[in-house]
Amino acid sequence: MTILIVCTLISSLSFLGYTAYYFSSLKMKNEFKRFGLEKFGWLVITFQFVGAIGLLLGFLYPPLLTISSFGLSLLMFLGVFIRIKIKDSFWISLPALFYMVLNTYIFWASLHWL
Template identity: 50%
Template sequence: CILLSSFSFFLYGTSYFFSSKMENEFKRFGLPNIALFVAFSQLSGSIGLIFGLINPTILIYSSAGLSLMMLFAFFTRLRVKDSMSSSFPALFYLILNLVIFIYSLLDL
């Protein structure tokens, strides 16, 4: 779960720098000013999940941050009336990172 989430967020975060798709999505959402922040947050969360394999505290913060980001992403997609199939990845990664977060808390 951790590696899947980390790899996915790393790819999506770096895509901001190599493709205009993410930037265009944020314009469509009415949030163009936070696209770069979100890209860096995704990269930071991705790296944090990997370091979290060594340090559980980092895993807790990274998975919590990514969960919160995906919660906002899911509600943003609902706000702009995206289809459920377009909104599903945000919901999936919200649940995945919540599972990582809960299990990392239980491991303390």
């Protein structure tokens, strides 16, 4: 298994997990309230779900991997931005930063895979 495949599986399965967690726990919904984005929680989770499915389907249709990883990178960039804006600590911001870097790598690697 190549590193691109491993990274893609980690990202896609994580975002699918976040989607399930959003609908099964109030903690995620409360996080969106804390960010001042409670009206956008459902939209963000939808983008995460679509991105995760797009990453998996990208194994069959590589341009979809590129598009999905770019979208998730952008989404996580905005997540890092929001966390900086509300003055979250580095450790609390680390997951968003990690997934931003991970999906940026997937995006970059997918450009060379096409």
